[in-house]
Amino acid sequence: MRHILATIILAVCLGQSAAAQDLQPILQTHAAEIADPSRGSVAAPLDAMIASGLPQVPTFLERWTDKGVWQRDADGVFFYGAASGNDLTLTDIDTGEETTVPKAGHTELRPNGGVRRVIGTALVQFQLTDPDIARRLSAIDSLARRPDAEQLAPLLGSIEGEPDPALKARKIQLANFLSASFAPDPADRIAAIDSLAQDTTIEARAVLNQILTTRSEVATTAPTGNVARILTVGDGLTKAEAYDRLIAADLAPPAIPAPAIRDALAANIVDGRVGDVPLAQLGNAAARERAYATLAAAGTVPPRLTDQGQADAIAAHTFAEVYVEDDPAITDAARAALTSVETRVAAERFADLALDALSLASIYFLAAIGLAITFGVMGVINMAHGEFIMMGAYTGYVIQQVVPDYTLSLIVALPVAFAVTFAAGVTMERLVIRHLYHRPLETLLATFGISIALQQLAKNIFGTQARPLTSPGWLDGALVLSDVVQISYIRIAIFVLALLFLGLILFILKRTRLGLEVRAVTQNPGMAASMGIDPDRINMLTFGLGSGIAGIAGVAIGLYAKVTSEMGADYIVQSFMTVVVGGVGNVWGTLAGATLIGFLQKGIEFLNPSNTLAAQTYMVLFIILFIQFRPKGIVAQNGRAAAD
Known part of the structure; x- marks a missing residue:
């Protein structure tokens, strides 16, 4: 989608005016991708449509997303269509002329959910500067629900010309959210994050918490990357949680539950004995442990983890929470901003x-x-x-x-x-x-x-x-x-x-x-x-x-x-x-x-x-x-x- 955004910016900068041109030839050039699109192939027709600067493009994208576009099977021409029984009312994409024809011989375009999201992203960028304030509000709501890095530049470009003060303020707020998460320059991200220190809205807190998202890491050496904190048993981490992390990282064998031990003993009864322990003595827990240890020493069953072995395994590793964000300056700014916001929220x-x-x-x-x-x-x-x-x-x-x-x-x-x-x-x-x-x-x-x-x-x-x-x-x-x-x-x-x-x-x-x-x-x-x-x-x-x-x-x-x-x-x-x-x-x-x-x-x-x-x-x-x-x-x- 990055090349789509670049094409949009280029078209705006060149001030293209193509009101007298038709959209249908462009659609025919990419008929195969439009008729059967995928998340990868839909970029080419979107590029071409956006670069044309034609006023018909937003309407086509809206109808395409709503499954309101039909293709005539005979020649592959695209129309807007509304079915009623066996009839189909077709509207010419460029002239708006309507005709009613039999539905047979026409195919309705049904892009899947992933393709519709890609089309919706491109459509939002048009709607940000639409003369209709309802469309601009809809675009802002869509951006807030599904923020994306490629939406930042069009949003910033639409702020200066926004005539409605309330909507302009909302665009500025949303631009700060996107800049804090996606601005290419770290300095711009930090500036946007600092501006959120005064914003107590749920959205602002969600942005800061997203930046401060961490992942768990465990290793035999000191953790690398942007470390949030080191965890020790008793301080943010229990012994069981620590060993579970070792098991998940394939750094320690899982503990053998009591039913598995019982089944192993039952499966290895030979001449009335398990290992060197007679069956009559297996009612005693110590005898069962001795019998299992004998089997483990012979390599018949996996060795049982002892409490000391578990403690040694935990002591041999370092547990840490590491920020997903690699830049420490950004996470430091986000942590300071979130602390300020939480203080304000507590006061409020x-x-x-x-x-x-x-x-x-x-x-x-x-x-x-x-x-x-x-x-x-x-x-x-x-x-x-x-x-x-x-x-x-x-x-x-x-x-x-x-x-x-x-x-x-x-x-x-x-x-x-x-x-x-x-x-x-x-x-x-x-x-x-x-x-x-x-x-x-x-x-x-x-x-x-x-x-x-x-x-x-x-x-x-x-x-x-x-x-x-x-x-x-x-x-x-x-x-x-x-x-x-x-x-x-x-x-x-x-x-x-x-x-x-x-x-x-x-x-x-x-x-x-x-x-x-x-x-x-x-x-x-x-x-x-x-x-x-x-x-x-x-x-x-x-x-x-x-x-x-x-x-x-x-x-x-x-x-x-x-x-x-x-x-x-x-x-x-x-x-x-x-x-x-x-x-x-x-x-x-x-x-x-x-x-x-x-x-x-x-x-x-x-x-x-x-x-x-x-x-x-x-x-x-x-x-x-x-x-x-x-x-x-x-x-x-x-x-x-x-x-x-």
Whole structure:
């Protein structure tokens, strides 16, 4: 293929223009090679076609590769053809004129896979400068899948005239990959390898690893060539592996397995003895070894390898990993570049883990912020808090059935979910909770029963199958920062929503009359009542506010997770842990608790990725130990909650 590439470059340099010429005469000159090509013979017609510079050549190569070329048996003329039953529609290769003829008397060209790959390589070189950007993209993808040294020069030649900036950048990147592997000048290869030190893509790492490919060598003398490392038993090599390498290199006899020894003894029984050992004594392992040694000494069977003989054979040889690349300067550059890339990849993986942890923390914060108000401020253990999250998610689903526009339905669902769960929370507080204040055990049992009832109600209405809460199209996909770091737009939206909620809750508690009254009742309900504040009314509104926020959180979580009647149970435990660890009754504590639990869970999952359940168990154990040392949480609360 090297002469094909040279012909292409020559044709480009001479600026040949042959638009008025026909391709058919060239094809007829090489009719035999085209009709029955092989990997060796196909080079001649490709040379001739490429050297002609005719615009028909790329189309012919494409149709030839796709088995769309036919030859008329009578005179050997080639056409583009499409068969339909017994008829064949022929298209003239030069004029494009179509005729329909009987299929009999025509032969379809069917180049094999190897020939098609050769044709494809030549075709890619045309497509790199094709006016159609789709063809250029296809050529680049083909080069990336099957890189070849002969593709480097055409690729470099196509970069300067590339009008699309993104495709030009991709061509430059791919040219660096090919240059690192195939550039004829070692200095050019080293320069390309150095440029890959900043590239953390999988492709760049694959190129560097390919350059650093090694082969195993074993010899009685010091290894020659570009040695990667010397292996010794106990340092990168076991005794068994070392001896296996000696056997593979025909430098030591293979060990004789026990069944072969037994068969050899059985085959050499003479007059009731094997060697000089009577059959009656062969039940003893030492006797069997003595009998086999006698046979080996007589040359009847191969000698058995002893442990000492194996050790001596290993000690007499040198084991090494030798680079396939002969130039040490190139492998040194590749090793340095790969070290730099791996350092960057490790940093990016840490950043990706941090983003995942931050995203999980924002989900836990959304799920727990309502509970922080009801449990933290009011001291009510509401086991039905997860069901308010579920009610919010189902509200979003119902809204989407009425409003098909996903963006508009999401905008409508947020306030409606708040209203529905606020009303449900107020109803629950009026009918149940207000009769159970300062009775935590009864409150826990009552709200647990309510949670079961709400789950069953949801099953009766919506069924047991998960319902889709579809996100708008602008939330599809992910923000890709690199091959390693990426985060979905839905998680970004949940993070932003968590920040908005943080600001909203702080504004309500710090800047509104309701917030002032809530803080007053929290710190001293008796004094607040003497100042004209109705603690009963504040408790009702506070519980309703916490429940409403849980409903909005349900809409957000439903976009990310499955919407089922049991979805609240997936978040109730984490919500309580978030509130308790952060500090009961404190918004900033809830934020701190969500952050700690989110990062802790992701960290444990990173260390133990194969067992998510174990990771959650370790997290719970850590939380228990944490509470033992800091029972009031990260941000301790003052007032009634602290006293409780």
